[in-house]
Amino acid sequence: MISSRLYLQSRGIIVRSPPLLTLRHTTASRFLSASSMAAKAIPVIVCGRREAIGEAVAAGLQPEYELVHFVKTPEAGVADLPLVLAGRVPTSTAPSSVGTGNVARGAAAVILGGGYGDEDYAVMRKAVDAAALKRRTVWLRNNLSVAMPPPGPEYGKAVVVRVKDLLARLGGEGRLDGEDGGAYWY
Template sequence: MSAALRVVVCGQSAQIAKGVKAGLLPECETIHVVFSAAAGAKDIPAILSGQAPPATDEPNVGTGNYSRKADAIIVGGVYGDEQFNEMRNSCAELPGNGGAAWLRLNMSTPTPPLGPAYGKAVVERCKACLKELELDGKLGTDGIYFY
């Protein structure tokens, strides 16, 4: 990948998110992390508009660098269709639905049990998907892709 891609990670826990954030480096900068569909539906439209999300009492484990919008939204396996659609639909009013690639975990591909090996496998799948999207010129445009 040419320059560091800017991503929002949607996960379940800060511990896992920190591991994903570290694993995505140096190819990706995790600018923001959300831990629920409701938080994602509130924060992601602002981020895709090139703005900081609304302030909350919870500290964010992302870099907080909102100088440019995110290139991709990476959604973990804990989010089902309903939660995924809640976050994605919150961006419907934005031009081009926010112009970001939405990545979802392909649940039909086997993964190791939860733990360090799981995180590493998921990060490698994310990186491969992002690289393919970049090579195909699909980053910066709306779309749903499975990693």
């Protein structure tokens, strides 16, 4: 190919061909696709008692949603949620390895697992409301009257299905835009 190209060029014939894609180009395009997908993911916070279930929920929510912070206790929620929703890094008393930590955009939703009851919700909601944030977030609460598998991997999968369905509906209704602030059951 190169020798025939040189021969043609020596005869005054201009040879134009598209540039060859290198590994560098294809790797860059894959990186750009992945990063643009991550940029489109809607940030959410999950409150759960078990990190193992939180990890399963985080994985199941992708790629549409990004679990940015995981809250293990209501006390940590009171301290962390106002900060994370304001786009600031929390100084949690109960740190977790679950979640990406990408809190700069805040979160569109706070998702409460089955281990969080009415009192837990009320105390965390009060802390968030007292912070007087510019953006309001929706709260998703687990409807415990719906039959679910026992806590474990299957429980996490069932939660993901219900949460994704509700988030998709709320997103379609424009309720994840920071204006709503309502509480919804999944």
